[in-house]
Amino acid sequence: MTQIPQDLAEARKSIDNLDAALIHLLAERFKITQHVGEIKARLNMPPADPEREAEQVRRFRALAEKSQLDPEFAEKVLTFIVTEVVRHHQQIPRGDKDGAEATPTDA
């Protein structure tokens, strides 16, 4: 095992703290999108909402710019999470029998 300089060790501890917070936020976010998927399936609402998604991307990029985070990266992260949410929601049964292949989701 290599010797870790003090400043590197401290930075890593901060990264670990932020990662723990990140995981807990993601867990909470998934609980809510799961709930949204259920609402949409129950009401037979269209699975995707392009208007909402476009608004989310705009908002994500604006927040990233304010925080000095690369907006391209922020958008990629959002897209990645949304894709996972869709994948997870594909299992939720819909209210209408004909809509079995639809994807209730809300990123």
Next chain:
Amino acid sequence: MTQIPQDLAEARKSIDNLDAALIHLLAERFKITQHVGEIKARLNMPPADPEREAEQVRRFRALAEKSQLDPEFAEKVLTFIVTEVVRHHQQIPRGDKDGAEATPTDA
């Protein structure tokens, strides 16, 4: 524009709040990994640290399980972020002239 049910509108507000927190955490995390990249470049430390990365994956998965978040998803998110960190750190000049192609990073 479609009429949004009240419970869906509220869930979306919560998602937006969590997303703002997520962006700010990611911005802070990037600042720290940037600093780590600089330390490693200065000390000519090896760019990647497989031991540290394996430990991060283990930790991420354990935290996800505790939070009832899919550990596979958690690992994918970490891998995605790490890849971006590496990409961002490829621009940091290293202390040794021969190491120009090396990638100082610390996920």
